Amino acid sequence: GAVVSQHPSRVICKSGTSVKIECRSLDFQATTMFWYRQFPKKSLMLMATSNEGSKATYEQGVEKDKFLINHASLTLSTLTVTSAHPEDSSFYICSASGRTYNEQFFGPGTRLTVL
Amino acid sequence: GQQLNQSPQSMFIQEGEDVSMNCTSSSIFNTWLWYKQDPGEGPVLLIALYKAGELTSNGRLTAQFGITRKDSFLNISASIPSDVGIYFCAGYNQAGTALIFGKGTTLSVSS
Numbered sequence: 001g002a003v004v005s006q007h008p009s010r011v012i013c014k015s016g017t018s019v020k021i022e023c024r025s026l027d028f029q030a031t032t033m034f035w036y037r038q039f040p041k042k043s044l045m046l047m048a049t050s051n052e053g054s055k056a057t058y059e060q061g062v063e064k065d066k067f068l069i070n071h072a073s074l075t076l077s078t079l080t081v082t083s084a085h086p087e088d089s090s091f092y093i094c095s096a097s098g099r100t101y102n103e104q105f106f107g108p109g110t111r112l113t114v115l
Numbered sequence: 116g117q118q119l120n121q122s123p124q125s126m127f128i129q130e131g132e133d134v135s136m137n138c139t140s141s142s143i144f145n146t147w148l149w150y151k152q153d154p155g156e157g158p159v160l161l162i163a164l165y166k167a168g169e170l171t172s173n174g175r176l177t178a179q180f181g182i183t184r185k186d187s188f189l190n191i192s193a194s195i196p197s198d199v200g201i202y203f204c205a206g207y208n209q210a211g212t213a214l215i216f217g218k219g220t221t222l223s224v225s226s
Binding site: 004006032034041042043044046049091093095103104105106107108109111 | 148150155156157158159160163203212213214216217218219221
């Protein structure tokens with residue numbers, strides 16, 4: 001149990017375009033989903049926390065208008081990187097926790113490359 | 116804010132050797148988690164610790180929650196090539212709403 005998927009696994013886009021990344025909990029209801037960003041050989045940096053049906057809480061320094069997060073259902077959260085620039089290139093990882101599980105379970109990550 | 120200091124930063128060992136890594140903090144944590152991340156993948160939970168002094172095993176892995184609640188260690192016995200990866204310790208922030216990660220220990224195993 002406790003499987004979290006992400007789609008797409010890799011995406012390459014042109015500068016100025018927007019990219020949507022999906023995070024799904026496959027076998028449990030995720031009341032809370034988290035979005036992280038990871039630079040090469042670095043730790044995970046929490047970007048935002050989202051609870052189903054409410055607005056996401058962003059960490060200090062993360063632009064909420066640039067990184068749009070939607071958590072419309074108990075199994076799906078989306079992260080949209082708007083007007084992407086090369087410096088947005090990174091590994092984005094989501095995680096989910098729910099009533100059944102206290103721990104966070106992580107998705108496999110999405111590698112974003114902005115040209 | 117709360118920080119986790121993880122060491123060593125990297126380790127290069129021979130197959131069959133035992134490994135030990137640890138995490139410390141100046142703050143008290145009520146939960147310690149150990150994750151492993153393979154290249155290009157998300158972290159996978161290895162062991163979760165909830166009580167001070169708790170010692171928990173998962174196969175060849177053993178982790179302990181320090182009595183002071185400010186530290187934890189992870190041991191891997193008889194390492195094998197598939198143990199290669201980055202190991203992260205993590206704990207919940209004071210509000211209990213988000214995970215704080217250590218900087219990771221990169222493990223390399225040569226056969």
